[in-house]
Amino acid sequence: MASELRVNTLKDAAGNNSIATSFVAGGSAKAWINFDGTGTPAARDSLNHASITDNGTGDYTLALTSSMGNVNYACSGNNYGSVTVAANSRQFGSKTKATGSLRTAAGYDSTTVGGLTSYDSAGNDIHFMGDLA
Amino acid sequence: MASLLKVDALTGVTTAGSISVTGEGNSTTTNLQQGLAKVWHHYNQSGTLATVDSFNVSSATDNGTGQTTTVYTNVLANDKYVVSGSHNLPSGNTASWLTGYDNSANFKTGQVTCSTFNAGSGRVDATKAMMSIHGSLA
Numbered sequence: 396m397a398s399e400l401r402v403n404t405l406k407d408a409a410g411n412n413s414i415a416t417s418f419v420a421g422g423s424a425k426a427w428i429n430f431d432g433t434g435t436p437a438a439r440d441s442l443n444h445a446s447i448t449d450n451g452t453g454d455y456t457l458a459l460t461s462s463m464g465n466v467n468y469a470c471s472g473n474n475y476g477s478v479t480v481a482a483n484s485r486q487f488g489s490k491t492k493a494t495g496s497l498r499t500a501a502g503y504d505s506t507t508v509g510g511l512t513s514y515d516s517a518g519n520d521i522h523f524m525g526d527l528a
Numbered sequence: 529m530a531s532l533l534k535v536d537a538l539t540g541v542t543t544a545g546s547i548s549v550t551g552e553g554n555s556t557t558t559n560l561q562q563g564l565a566k567v568w569h570h571y572n573q574s575g576t577l578a579t580v581d582s583f584n585v586s587s588a589t590d591n592g593t594g595q596t597t598t599v600y601t602n603v604l605a606n607d608k609y610v611v612s613g614s615h616n617l618p619s620g621n622t623a624s625w626l627t628g629y630d631n632s633a634n635f636k637t638g639q640v641t642c643s644t645f646n647a648g649s650g651r652v653d654a655t656k657a658m659m660s661i662h663g664s665l666a
Contacts, residue, residue, distance in 0.1 A: 397541060397542055403531050404533065406534045406535070408536045409534075420552060420558075423560065425551070425558055427562075427610045442662070461551075462556075464551075464552055471613075472612050473610075520610030522610055522612055528551070
């Protein structure tokens with residue numbers, strides 16, 4: 396039978412390791428996505444993720460199933476694969492944040508080209524932390 | 529009324545590994561287990577590799593300059609989890625920096641190898657390197 400528990404604080408049975416339930420909710424990731432950005436972008440695994448839009452090379456919009464409460468959420472990420480460069484260095488960028496979506500950029504730092512070069516990354520890992528609507 | 533629950537384990541009723549939590553906006557719910565970080569690791573790569581603090585980490589291996597493998601105590605369910613991180617600016621480096629997952633071949637259910645880079649010059653050892661993982665536990 397489904398049940399609902401309303402409580403402000405959690406402790407272990409010995410009464411130690413107290414944590415407020417607000418920390419449980421606030422400290423949990425509200426969305427995370429592992430997706431392949433090559434060809435037609437596709438999620439491998441995710442939480443609270445609805446769709447991916449391909450806006451161009453290394454440029455993706457990730458839509459959420461349940462929106463965030465505001466645009467002040469934190470997102471972090473990492474991407475890898477598809478390109479071999481001297482430093483093997485790749486970066487993740489946040490281009491446009493909305494409550495229901497995030498436009499992201501994948502690129503690598505090149506020792507020869509200089510600056511960041513956009514590319515379609517085979518692996519993209521992105522986390523969302525913040526408040527749900 | 530304030531309330532306090534003392535318990536050592538939380539398990540879903542309908543599905544053991546799925547508990548719904550109401551979000552901050554008081555309407556939308558999120559999945560407790562899926563939202564929890566499954567691994568986090570703060571380590572110092574300078575000299576002998578040392579773990580500063582961690583969760584669900586059994587060991588770490590120094591694979592060379594700026595290249596560290598983090599091994600989990602409890603493995604992930606698959607290799608489709610997400611990992612990200614950051615690190616401080618090592619002494620003597622002046623450009624931007626980042627932590628990146630190093631090579632898809634090292635993305636395993638029981639471990640991942642991350643690298644720390646100085647932009648434009650390659651891998652460097654950082655004194656404060658940090659990474660976290662979200663995904664499903666086995």
